[in-house]
Amino acid sequence: MYNLRMELEINGEVSDIEETKFGIRKIEDYLNKQGHRGYKINGKKILIKGGGWVDDLFLRDDPEKLDAQIQYVKNMNLNCIRLEGFWGTSSKLYDLADKYGILIMAGWSCQWEWEEYLGKKVDEFGGIKTKDDMDIVLKSLNDQVLWLRNHPSVFVWVLGSDRLPRPKLEKKYYELLRNIDPTRPTLASCQLLESRVSGTTGVKMNGPYDYVPPVYWYIDKKNGGAFGFNTETGPGPQPPPIESLKKMIPAENLWPVNSMWNYHCGRNEFNN
Template identity: 55%
Template sequence: MKNILLILFMFGIYLTASSQNQKTLLKDWRIQSSEKVGNKGELISSGNLNKKEWIRANVPTSVLNALMVNGAYKDIFIGKNIEKVDTKAFKKAWWYRTIFNIKDLDKTFLLKFEGINYSAEIWLNGKKIASEEEVVNPFRQYKFLVNKYLRKGDNILAVKVYPPKPGDYTIGFVDWNPAPPDNNMGIFRDVLLISNNGVSIEDPYIESSFKNGNYKETDLIFTTYLKNFDKDIKGDLKIKIGDISINKKITLKKGEYKKITLTSKDFKQLHLKNPKLWWPHTIGTPELYHAKVQFIANGKEIDSQEFDFGIREVSQYFTKEGHRGFKINGQKILIRGGGWVDNMMLNDTPDYIKAQLEYVKDMNLNTIRLEGFWGKDQTMYDLCDQMGILVMVGWSCHWEWEDYLGKPTDETYGGITSPKDIEMMSEAWKDQIVWLRNHPSIFAWSAGSDCIPKPELEKKYFDIFHKYDSTRAYLQSAKEWTSLAGPSGVKMRGPYAYVPPVYWYKDTLYGGAFGFNTETGPGAQVPPLESIKKMIPEKDLWPINDVWDFHCGRNEFNTLSRFTEALNKRYGEAKNVEDYAFKAQVLNYE
């Protein structure tokens, strides 16, 4: 999604480049605990309020992040300050409230929530449009037709967000970070008010098909859904891809929801010769195409969408030893990457994300692995498309271990085992795939990490994968499991702590340099001195103590002892923090 171009109204409605009619609610939100302002949604979503009681917030934001921005908590990342945050404040529901202006009620209006953690009631102008039983799970996306609730002029939207509880499939940092004191409760992704003139273009998608390893020609397959909210209509579906223009006559009955598929069999323009291919940056140029989709009736634009996509093929092979390998556009590629996780407050900025990805390229890596569907929006995925960085996306092991999930788990299948949970998480899987599938940088969807999905769940995952996006790899686990999909062909044997460089060449059983190792690392990674001073109080800078260890990982990763022992033995015992930080960079590089 491109940057916001033009402010339309007061009260936080913006026009974005992804659609002529799509608006993003960003500014002038207020939040407050239900403990202070009560639970009556019909009152909170109508009439005036005492602004002094409410806290200004920019959505998307977690509750704690909004409080930090407003100065309620300071320097929580220094020392052990995060332990001083009272978690009781986040056991209750919190309200999010905004006002937006509607000038023309003749349009069709849809209200879309791209991510709420964990469940929510949604109120508009004194009326409840969804309950906390209907809006559940941060990875589900929800869209509501709201015309009957709207009025001309100011409209008041109030969202009562309930925090995740033990056993909920929430956003998780596993053992990489302490759990945020609010468990990231809040509206952590965009809220969109989408308008059209009676017909909605939904989930447009373009995939490329190659034949017999010939990459000098490709067939594009375009799919979208059209939803008619009005009377019977005839119109033209227009697609423009670079210099290619396509026009398809469409008839929709009142209330009809129709899937449209266009191929080169009907439109020769969709057969491309000498296409500009998307490549990882270590092989070639990550070429992108821009698509614009319009539905026109009686000379009037009813709806439109715009998006970027790439033309490329992801394929797999298995070695005689059973190790999985990947090809991009028929060319074998050695996957070299690192793990990616969002900031603990889920408040990464575009500049911060870009800087991190530039590090990836500077280190000559070509991949990042996301244990989770990270991102408060699609900025990171857009940048990976543009920079030629492959992305492996999928579920985290956070839900596969009882200590993190907060309820008993199965040692093979993790926590998602009940029929209710299987249904919810398969819908979340679908929502995330559909949301992200136009990104050529994504080369694998991962359905599990340390475990595999229960067969009933994997069948649903697999059906969704084949229905909505089978142009990339399906990976059932990051570990050596065999499931309905066959063997994973990958390994997850560590190591997770310091080993000397010779290990990678000598070891032939565990994490050595053979096969596809989905996760491994040196454990602790001590940052430069400037960064150390941003997190460790001056009085605790030397010698290393429990404050340093507090900033390590959790559980068995909560100490620098092994790293420090290796540093002292290889480079001589550190004399002070400056000496330690310098030698740590050498050890990190090694």
């Protein structure tokens, strides 16, 4: 990382000072013979090993906690975090990723793509349909990219999560990015989809979202197996530490598992 100090003078007097850090690197993406997308940093292929990231539930952007979490990422031998959305209530998250050499996938979440999240009808391209919708999301992307483009940790702009952008909108995205940040690859969707504008995404989002035996990763060449770029997967249940459980659940309800536990469980397998 390098330090940059800028001073603005008016009539020989300093009117403003800005200091920032920046890094220099080259990022490229490619498709291999099997159609899987990969990435290169400074000309060298890199194996992306990442995890998902969300901010604190109450958006408490505590610097020490953020530092500890990014160090957890590094100590788990991961080199990337995926932000389904533009997380971070300040630039601290991105500053730390720059500092510790953690790559960031930044881009849109799936909220605009599903009726139950968006609150209006969607189609194969989600719920961004009208000119006003597109203008708003383009302005938002413009602001986010201008805010984050100097962070070397951000290695790709993700333009869709579970679906593709509407072709007209996707073209507008690329036009915007050519003007304000032509230095990074883009990804039209985190699903394995074929865009009319940019071709195959070359990535997959088939899970699994629960425990599977180790053999699964070696015999399956389509879904969650260790083939290609898996943008989203998960280990399944994540029980809190016993100390947290004792705070959440009254002593008389700690065992056996009962409706009190169910209240604190999430979706899908645990929604009953």
